[in-house]
Amino acid sequence: MTSIPSVPNQNTRLARFLLVLRDVMARPSGAIGLALVFAHLILALISPMIVPYDYKAMNSAMMLTGPEATHWLGTDHLGRDVFTRVLLGGREALLVTGIATPIAVTWGGFVGIFFGLVGGRIDEVMMRVVDAFLSLPWILKMLVLIVTFGTGIEVLIPTLAFFYGVPVIRIARAATHDVVARDFVSAARARGHGRMTIIRRELLPNVLDTLMVEGAMRWSWMLLAFSSLSFLGFGVSPPTPDWGLMIADARGFMSFAPWGVLGPVIALSSLIIGINLTADALAKALGIDRAQKAPV
Amino acid sequence: MTQSVIDIRNISVGFTGKSGATLPVLRNIDLSVAEGESIGIVGESGSGKSTLALAAMGYLKRGLRLLDGSVVFRGQDMFSRTRPELEKIRGGELALIPQNSGQSLTPTLRIGAQLIEALRLHSSVPASDHVAKATELLGQVRLPDPKAIMSRFPHELSGGQQQRVALAMALAGEPHALLLDEPTTGLDVTTQAHILELLRDIARERGMAMVYVSHDLGAIARVCNRVVVMYAGEVILKGTTRQVLKAPVHPYARGLLASIPRLADHHLPVALDGRPPAPGGAGNGCSFVDRCALAQDRCRSERPDLAGLPSGELVRCFFYEQAEQLALAGNGAVPIQIAADGVPALQLDDLSISYHQPGLLDKFLGRSEAHVATVDDIDVTVQRGETLGLVGESGSGKSTILKSVAGLLPPAGGNITVAGGEALAPNVESRPPDHLRRIQMIFQNPDDSLNPRHTVAELLEQPLRLYFGLAGQALHDRSVEILDRVRLGGHYLDRLPSQLSGGEKQRIAIARAFAADPDLVLCDEVTSALDVSVQAAVLDLLNELKEKQGTTYVFVSHDLAVVKALSDRVAVLYQGRLCEVGPSDQVYATPSHPYTEVLLGAVLEPDPDTAPTLAADDVVELSPPAQGCPFQRRCPRKIGAICDTEIPPWHEGSDGHAIRCHLGIDELAAVQATQAAE
Numbered sequence: 001m002t003s004i005p006s007v008p009n010q011n012t013r014l015a016r017f018l019l020v021l022r023d024v025m026a027r028p029s030g031a032i033g034l035a036l037v038f039a040h041l042i043l044a045l046i047s048p049m050i051v052p053y054d055y056k057a058m059n060s061a062m063m064l065t066g067p068e069a070t071h072w073l074g075t076d077h078l079g080r081d082v083f084t085r086v087l088l089g090g091r092e093a094l095l096v097t098g099i100a101t102p103i104a105v106t107w108g109g110f111v112g113i114f115f116g117l118v119g120g121r122i123d124e125v126m127m128r129v130v131d132a133f134l135s136l137p138w139i140l141k142m143l144v145l146i147v148t149f150g151t152g153i154e155v156l157i158p159t160l161a162f163f164y165g166v167p168v169i170r171i172a173r174a175a176t177h178d179v180v181a182r183d184f185v186s187a188a189r190a191r192g193h194g195r196m197t198i199i200r201r202e203l204l205p206n207v208l209d210t211l212m213v214e215g216a217m218r219w220s221w222m223l224l225a226f227s228s229l230s231f232l233g234f235g236v237s238p239p240t241p242d243w244g245l246m247i248a249d250a251r252g253f254m255s256f257a258p259w260g261v262l263g264p265v266i267a268l269s270s271l272i273i274g275i276n277l278t279a280d281a282l283a284k285a286l287g288i289d290r291a292q293k294a295p296v
Numbered sequence: 297m298t299q300s301v302i303d304i305r306n307i308s309v310g311f312t313g314k315s316g317a318t319l320p321v322l323r324n325i326d327l328s329v330a331e332g333e334s335i336g337i338v339g340e341s342g343s344g345k346s347t348l349a350l351a352a353m354g355y356l357k358r359g360l361r362l363l364d365g366s367v368v369f370r371g372q373d374m375f376s377r378t379r380p381e382l383e384k385i386r387g388g389e390l391a392l393i394p395q396n397s398g399q400s401l402t403p404t405l406r407i408g409a410q411l412i413e414a415l416r417l418h419s420s421v422p423a424s425d426h427v428a429k430a431t432e433l434l435g436q437v438r439l440p441d442p443k444a445i446m447s448r449f450p451h452e453l454s455g456g457q458q459q460r461v462a463l464a465m466a467l468a469g470e471p472h473a474l475l476l477d478e479p480t481t482g483l484d485v486t487t488q489a490h491i492l493e494l495l496r497d498i499a500r501e502r503g504m505a506m507v508y509v510s511h512d513l514g515a516i517a518r519v520c521n522r523v524v525v526m527y528a529g530e531v532i533l534k535g536t537t538r539q540v541l542k543a544p545v546h547p548y549a550r551g552l553l554a555s556i557p558r559l560a561d562h563h564l565p566v567a568l569d570g571r572p573p574a575p576g577g578a579g580n581g582c583s584f585v586d587r588c589a590l591a592q593d594r595c596r597s598e599r600p601d602l603a604g605l606p607s608g609e610l611v612r613c614f615f616y617e618q619a620e621q622l623a624l625a626g627n628g629a630v631p632i633q634i635a636a637d638g639v640p641a642l643q644l645d646d647l648s649i650s651y652h653q654p655g656l657l658d659k660f661l662g663r664s665e666a667h668v669a670t671v672d673d674i675d676v677t678v679q680r681g682e683t684l685g686l687v688g689e690s691g692s693g694k695s696t697i698l699k700s701v702a703g704l705l706p707p708a709g710g711n712i713t714v715a716g717g718e719a720l721a722p723n724v725e726s727r728p729p730d731h732l733r734r735i736q737m738i739f740q741n742p743d744d745s746l747n748p749r750h751t752v753a754e755l756l757e758q759p760l761r762l763y764f765g766l767a768g769q770a771l772h773d774r775s776v777e778i779l780d781r782v783r784l785g786g787h788y789l790d791r792l793p794s795q796l797s798g799g800e801k802q803r804i805a806i807a808r809a810f811a812a813d814p815d816l817v818l819c820d821e822v823t824s825a826l827d828v829s830v831q832a833a834v835l836d837l838l839n840e841l842k843e844k845q846g847t848t849y850v851f852v853s854h855d856l857a858v859v860k861a862l863s864d865r866v867a868v869l870y871q872g873r874l875c876e877v878g879p880s881d882q883v884y885a886t887p888s889h890p891y892t893e894v895l896l897g898a899v900l901e902p903d904p905d906t907a908p909t910l911a912a913d914d915v916v917e918l919s920p921p922a923q924g925c926p927f928q929r930r931c932p933r934k935i936g937a938i939c940d941t942e943i944p945p946w947h948e949g950s951d952g953h954a955i956r957c958h959l960g961i962d963e964l965a966a967v968q969a970t971q972a973a974e
Contacts, residue, residue: 172788183745189724190702191759191812192732205749 023254023285030281036274040267044094045089053081055088056239064257074259076250085241086263090271092236093243096153097222099162104222105215108165112172113203117180117195123173130169138163139228146234156235160225168211175210179203186214209286216279220272243268299329301473301505302352302390307365309347309356311576319576321347321360322529326602334499336520336537338513340552340827341798342572344529349475349509353390354382361665370472373785388418388469395478397462401450407434407461408446411468411496418469433464438494451853453574455690456487460494462805467498475504480515484689485856489898489908492518513556514900517541518908525549528572528583531602535609537904544624545609545616547588553624555832556902557857559884564629564861567833571797582613589622590615598601629836631683631862632843639680639715641816641848642701645672647710649700649872651692668920671696671872673943678865680715680815683842683849685863685880687856687895693872694852698818701850702737705729715815733763736809740821742801746793752804759812774811781844782807782837799830803837810841819851823858835861856899860884865952868892870927871920878953888957888964890933925958933959 024030059079066075073082115123142163149155179185180203188202229235230244238245243264250260309322322344329335339345350356352367354374358383367374369390374382386392395399402410411430415421421429427446434442437460450458459479466474471731476495496519499506508520516523516537523540525533525548533546544550551568558565570587573579581596582588588595594614602612613619649671670694686694699705701712703724712720714734721727736759739745746755756775760766766774776786782803793801802822809817819838823831839862841847853859859866859880866880868891876889887893890911897909912930920926924940931939938958948954949961957964 001857183739183741184747186699187737187739187745187808188734188758190704190735190737191762192724192727192729193758201750202747205747266440 003157019199020282020285024278026282027284028282029277030285033274033277033279033281036270037278038072039263040090040271041094044091047091049089051084051087053084055080055084055241057081064253064260066257067259073263074257076246076260077253077257082246082260082263085246086243086267089241089243089246089264090267092153093223093226093230093268096156096160097219097226099214100157101219101222102156103161104163104165104218105168105211106165107161108168109172109207109211110193110199112169112174113176113199113207115169116173117199117203118175119177119180127170127173130166133166134170138225142225142229143232143234146229151237156226156229160222164222164225168214169216171214172207172211175207176203179206188195210288213279213286213288216275218280219233220275220279223268223272223275300330301370302327302329302507303368304328304348304352305366305368307351307367308363309344309351309360310363311359311361313576317573317576318363320363320529321419321575322351324365325531327352327524327531328509329505331472331505332499332503333522334508334520336431336516336523337507337509337514337526338343338516338523338552339526340511340572340829342528343524343526345509346477347739348526349392349477349507352475352507353386355386384418387414387466387473390476391466391469391471391473391502392475392476393459393462393466395481396455397479398453398455398458401458401461401725403450403708405449406446407448407450407453411446411461411465414465414468426544430464430468433467434461436467436498437464438490439464449618454487455483459483459491462500463491465495471504473507474499475726476506476508476510478512479508480508481510481512484854485900486689486898486910486912488515489518489900489910490913493910494902495519504861508752512900513541513553513902517902517904517906518900524888525552528578529575530583530612531610532584532612534602534608534611535607538608539609541627541902541904543620545605545611545619546613547590547615547619547622548584550619550622550624551587552829553830553902554622557832557835557855557861558901559857559860559896559899561857561861562630563833564631564835564839565828566623567836569833571799584613590618627838631864632839634865640677641680641682641709641715642676642678642715642850643709643713644674644676644697644701645711645713647697647700648708649670649696649705650708656773661675668922669872671700672920676874676877678783678816678848678850678869680848681842681846682865683851683863685866686850686869687854687859687866688811688869689895690854691871692869694854695820696848696872697869698737698820698852701816702735702818703732729763733812734815735818736814736816737818737820738802738809742793742798742805743825745805746801746808748793750792751789752791752793752796755793755804755808756789756811759808763812778807778811781810781841781946797830798826799833802826802830802834806834806837806841810845810847813845814847816848816850819849819853821853824852824853824855831858838862856884856896868895873920873926874956875927876955878949879951880954882949882951882953886965888949888953888961889957890931890964891927891955892955893968894930894932925956931966933957933964935959 025034057080062075063079064077065071065075071081071083073086076082117125142159145159146155185198185202188198215248227244230242231248236242236245246264247261254261304325304327307322307325308320310320311319314320325348331647337345337348347360354367354377356362362375371387408430412426413432415426415429431442431446434445439445439457439460453461480580483491492515508516520537523535523537525540525546527548533540533544533549540549544553550971554566555568556565568587573583581598582600583597585591588955600612600614604610604611608959611881648669648670669830672696686697688694696705706722714720714731720731753775756778757771760774775789778786780790784800784803796823823834826834828925842849851859851862852882863880865878866883867874868876868889870891875891876883884896897911900908912933921928924942928934928939944956944958946954946956947960955961
């Protein structure tokens with residue numbers, strides 16, 4: 001038995017967005033998650049103006065000192081202020097992943113929806129290619145590309161966008177399959193709409209929720225991947241501060257100067273946890289059961 | 297008076313709404329079912345009938361809670377039992393048969409194993425006798441060859457057979473009472489008639505109590521002694537089946553009966569306007585007041601009690617004495633007949649459709665396996681302004697033909713031509729825009745055919761933009777005009793489908809089809825997903841649009857009475873082959889083809905004095921026979937070997953009436969007359 005809904009004033013996209021946003025914020029995971037993500041974004045924007053020290057200023061007199069009033073998180077092995085470097089260390093990562101994530105979701109989503117709609121043998125073959133691709137360890141594939149083309153932003157963004165778009169294909173295709181079987185798609189075909197119109201008007205609005213949640217998840221994984229690359233020395237080049245790089249530099253002194261690792265680790269994990277919590281709340285607000293989606 | 301088996305005492309069930317208020321789903325219901333008695337609970341969707349049946353088992357769906365009252369089953373208060381105690385009772389002394397039993401059977405276990413499990417848990421039969429007992433039960437539910445069925449998996453059985461297995465499992469626990477929740481909804485008419493006969497007989501033999509929940513008054517009329525009519529969570533009328541179905545004293549029950557189409561009618565059913573209040577929305581007065589023709593001021597301010605009448609009936613209405621003024625049938629609109637001008641609007645020539653696709657390996661090896669087409673040899677012409685009804689059981693290919701005409705499923709052979717003798721391309725992608733516009737299709741379920749993310753304005757915009765290039769103010773004006781035509785209105789433009797009722801959604805789907813200004817509208821079971829009172833309104837609308845637009849319809853439905861209400865001519869399909877084509881009055885009044893006879897004989901009317909005739913078995917074969925008459929295996933008029941080997945010829949009668957049988961129309965009439973005389 002359903003109650004009769006009151007007559008709505010507007011069913012605009014904006015109204016729906018606000019409704020979903022309110023629902024996300026009403027959940028503890030959503031509120032905490034969004035707060036963490038926004039704090040990181042704001043810090044990334046304003047950190048150059050508020051940092052207490054120059055991030056590359058070395059001080060041989062103060063190497064690996066512990067946390068104290070002047071250096072809240074101590075200094076690293078070159079005597080640089082860890083707090084300053086932690087504040088600045090996410091900028092590169094956020095910039096790269098912030099651009100690469102939408103590209104990954106867009107191209108992966110489009111390809112997935114397209115093959116979900118077309119179906120048949122092409123779809124089967126395509127999915128086997130995707131499976132084969134996903135069966136290789138990502139770090140190997142990525143290292144091959146980066147070693148070949150270099151480590152600049154102009155290589156990292158397309159590489160990450162490409163690699164993280166592939167699993168999106170599967171998610172988008174699975175979601176599309178559920179929608180394609182419904183009569184409104186048949187109705188659109190029978191009216192004579194073209195394939196692109198059907199994708200844009202009939203399929204996309206129904207797959208978008210899944211893609212948004214998926215995008216959020218991809219973003220957190222991409223951040224982790226970016227930091228891993230930096231950690232291995234294939235991401236940001238020194239002396240630019242970056243969490244992955246900082247962890248790599250400081251890990252040798254972890255036993256007696258743990259603050260050098262702890263600072264960037266807390267920063268990175270709080271961002272990733274924030275994104276994951278937001279994605280979780282978003283999935284619940286949108287009524288998507290992530291447990292039922294194909295594991296990638 | 298015999299002892300009551302189930303005693304429902306003044307129960308109220310509700311849930312907590314979004315506002316935090318408790319909203320009732322059932323309100324103060326009393327019901328007792330005696331041994332050997334079968335009670336029908338009828339009502340439209342949302343009336344609380346299923347909730348009541350489940351409450352009788354001491355079960356409530358998630359979110360619902362018992363507000364008041366109790367349920368006593370054979371002296372035990374069901375809502376105060378512990379879980380293990382309930383588990384012993386449920387499935388044993390008290391069994392439930394749900395709507396779609398196929399889903400409640402375990403797909404990975406053989407039928408025999410499932411039955412034996414039921415026997416082990418709920419009967420006193422010793423383990424050594426389980427197999428014999430299970431086989432016996434399958435025989436009792438009239439399944440052919442019970443031994444073979446024992447080793448089958450559920451998916452190997454038809455819907456009717458699955459329902460019989462569910463019944464056998466219920467009987468394994470030797471129940472005192474059976475709860476049936478729409479047990480025959482979704483089954484074919486002939487299967488339904490057979491299952492209902494079986495239920496009647498079994499209940500009578502065993503003296504079981506039955507609670508039969510259904511929206512289908514025809515089914516209720518067949519199996520129940522007493523009927524309870526529910527509306528908005530209340531019992532509004534209770535009496536014997538004859539009292540309730542022949543001369544109901546409540547305005548709602550009369551409206552409901554008038555909205556049911558019947559085979560003998562020459563008019564459309566009468567729609568019951570409005571919709572029931574949402575839970576908690578009934579106010580202080582009578583819950584039916586907004587739709588009632590007898591409503592007075594008192595009805596708005598005071599809730600009527602369930603009053604007992606001298607005749608033994610119980611009715612919840614202040615003015616029940618005046619209810620008899622309300623027509624039970626009769627004054628519905630007359631189906632519009634446009635004088636056919638002889639121009640064919642749609643012509644199907646030797647159409648055949650196959651879902652079979654040769655595999656890659658077969659293609660490579662050049663193997664072409666002989667297979668039987670799903671739909672074959674269809675020759676039909678629909679005149680402009682005519683409504684052709686396509687009837688047949690599930691799997692008869694009626695919807696498949698519509699899909700092919702709409703271009704969604706390319707035919708394997710034959711031609712489809714539209715007015716002007718223009719042949720239609722097999723694929724929708726290769727049809728010119730004009731052809732696309734002229735043929736529009738309306739689907740069964742508006743929940744599925746309307747994109748849930750589009751507002752009504754966006755839904756209507758699609759054909760208007762595509763076919764007429766409308767935009768801006770012109771688009772808006774035209775949309776409003778179309779909404780007015782389907783009796784909605786401009787204020788619906790901003791709504792999403794989820795904010796509409798079932799009937800309103802189907803109106804939007806109809807509006808979208810008519811926005812293209814089509815010549816030919818294909819209706820695929822357009823009223824099957826709707827309540828009867830809403831169905832009547834939709835039929836009325838289609839009729840009105842036909843009058844205004846001069847549209848040609850091809851109307852597909854499994855409900856023979858619905859097809860009768862609208863169609864000028866009717867084509868009967870069996871397993872993808874035509875059996876009989878003719879003017880619907882003639883076909884319905886004097887069915888000639890043996891299959892038409894069987895099909896019409898099995899229709900259940902909401903009248904306890906009529907009984908279906910079961911002329912043939914309801915055994916369902918998955919594919920038509922490779923040669924001979926498609927109906928050979930079930931035909932009660934089979935004449936011999938010729939039926940098995942030769943495809944029967946067409947025999948033509950008057951007015952374009954034609955049948956496909958080895959016997960002629962007159963010969964069949966003679967056989968029918970002899971049988972009737974006997």
